Amino acid sequence: MLEYLFTYGTLQDLYVQQSIFGRILDGKIDFLSGFKRLDNAVYEKYPLVVQTQDPEHMVQGKVFEVTTLDLQKADAYETDAYRRKKVKLESGIEAWLYIENSH
Secondary structure, X not given: OEEEEEEOOHXXXXXXXXXXXXOOOOEEEEEEEOEEEEEEEEOOOEEEEEXXXXXXXXXXXXXXEEEHHHHHHHHHHHHHHEEEEEEEOOOOOEEEEEEXXXX
C-alpha cells in the first residue's frame, strides 16, 4: 500500500534518501498550513515543524509516495526525537509528517 510522506528537512537530501531508502524518491512541492518551521530545533542541528493553528503560517516541503517499509526505514532514521502524524496538505493529499516526539 502506498503512503505519502511530507518532508521539510534532511529527508529531501538526495544522499540521505539514497542511504535510507536505497533510491532517490520522486517528490513534488506541497504546503502545510497551520504549522511553522523552526531551524536547528532538534539537537541544535535539525529542523522541526510545530503546529500553530494559524492558517497564515505555512511550511513548504516535498511530498513523496512511499511504501510502508519506506516509512519504517524513515522512522529508524528520525529516531525517537520525532514521531509521525497524519496531516492534510494544501493539495488535499493526506501525508505523514515528522513532528517533535514530546513524551
